[in-house]
Amino acid sequence: MAIQEICAVRANEYLGSGLYRMVIKTEKIAASAACGQFVHLTCGEGNLLRRPISICDADSEAGTLTMLYEVKGDGTAWLAARRAGDKIDVLGPLGHGFDAAKLGARPVLLGGGIGVPPMLLTAKTCAKNSAAVTMIAGARTRDLVVLEPEFSDFDYTVCTDDGSYGVHGFVTDVLREKITGATGVAACGPKPMLKAIAAIAKEAGVPCQVSMEERMGCGIGACLVCACALSAKNGETRYGHVCKDGPVFDAEEVQW
Ligand SMILES: Cc1cc2nc3c(=O)[nH]c(=O)nc-3n(C[C@H](O)[C@H](O)[C@H](O)COP(=O)(O)OP(=O)(O)OC[C@H]3O[C@@H](n4cnc5c(N)ncnc54)[C@H](O)[C@@H]3O)c2cc1C
Structure with a gap:
């Protein structure tokens, strides 16, 4: 189940070329995170929609999540300006990940x-x-x-x-x-x-x-922003939500 938590930033390291590695403290989300899932982050008051970022690593003993992100626009630029000790509103873990x-x-x-x-x-x-x-x-x-x-x-x-x-x-x-x-x-x-x-x-x-990436709205399957065309078993097209049914799909299901 997704948890909403105000989390402290532990580290936000610049890796060069517009890439950052952020570590946040979140015992609950780290304990339930699975591979291929993502978190949905609020990125400042000017950005109403949360931004999805994949879970790169989860350490349930340390209670931390690691994410790597590239600065693309306002939301990720806001993330890049966070410092250790700053707080972020995190919703997660979300989505259907890889079946290891x-x-x-x-x-x-x-x-x-x-x-x-x-x-x-x-x-x-x-x-x-x-x-x-x-x-x-x-x-x-x-x-x-x-x-x-x-x-x-x-x-x-x-x-x-x-x-x-x-x-x-x-x-x-x-x-x-x-x-x-x-x-x-x-x-x-x-x-x-x-x-x-x-x-x-x-x-x-x-x-x-x-793992399919689409622009997302709500992140929990309540809107249709991230709809993606899939093949139903009867050969017809059905639409899935990348945020809830995905982001990971069986490749045979995806209509390329
Ligand atoms: C499930 C999922 C997992 C993701 N994981 C990561 C991750 O681990 N690291 C990472 O850096 N990014 C990841 N992304 C992409 C990330 O969410 C976007 O780059 C981010 O939302 C951009 O927000 P912004 O406000 O900085 O830029 P915006 O101003 O919203 O957009 C800047 C530019 O990026 C384009 N863009 C925004 N979102 C997407 C998208 N999802 N697909 C294609 N183009 C997009 C816009 O069209 C625009 O041209 C993921 C996306 C999804 C759906």
């Missing part, structure tokens, strides 16, 4: 750009289930590579579009090499990347879960 058990014993996880952060808690959750995790992270360029030390516990490959770091190419190039023997694929990132990943997984016969 369904990913099986040899999951391949992929993240692109600001879609990389939620894959950290996903990787840790799969590893807790004794899975052998492969993580493939993609960024446009070297300065946008995040969480490399955190992913080094896993079989980790980083790719950059411009070849400035790691493998020169897309996460899909690496996925084609690593998909043999995979028991499940999970991905978060831009829609064209998710579509390409879903096609590769389908061809290999490996179940695939994708």
Whole structure:
């Protein structure tokens, strides 16, 4: 169940290139957070709508949540100006996350750009289930590579579009090499990347879960801002809420 809590900021570190890592103190949300879920944050009085940010990590012993975000507009700029000790109104954990058990014993996880952060808690959750995790992270360029030390516990490959770091190419190039023997694929990132990943997984016969990002209104399924077209079992189109039914969907369900 979602909890609304006024939380203290523990740290809000600038990582460069418009990216920040924020740690907040929230025992209740940290205790119930699952991989692939997000929190909805109020971002100052001028921004009526909350902003969704994925849960990158949750430490239930320390009672903290970690998020990584990119400054895009007013809301994230407000977040970037927070300092340790400031308070934030947080609603979460929200949404339907990744099903780590369904990913099986040899999951391949992929993240692109600001879609990389939620894959950290996903990787840790799969590893807790004794899975052998492969993580493939993609960024446009070297300065946008995040969480490399955190992913080094896993079989980790980083790719950059411009070849400035790691493998020169897309996460899909690496996925084609690593998909043999995979028991499940999970991905978060831009829609064209998710579509390409879903096609590769389908061809290999490996179940695939994708985290879809849409602009959101309420975050709890009460408005229709984040409606997304899905295939119903009878072949007809049905509409789901990314905030409540997702953000994670079975790739076979999504109408690309
Ligand atoms: C489930 C979910 C999880 C997310 N997790 C993260 C995360 O972990 N880290 C992170 O940096 N961002 C994440 N986002 C995106 C983040 O919510 C937006 O960047 C943020 O709301 C922008 O708010 P703003 O007020 O700064 O910018 P706005 O002024 O609202 O928007 C600035 C620009 O970004 C575009 N934009 C805003 N939201 C989205 C969106 N959801 N998809 C595509 N374009 C958008 C706008 O159209 C506009 O061009 C997530 C979004 C969703 C739906």
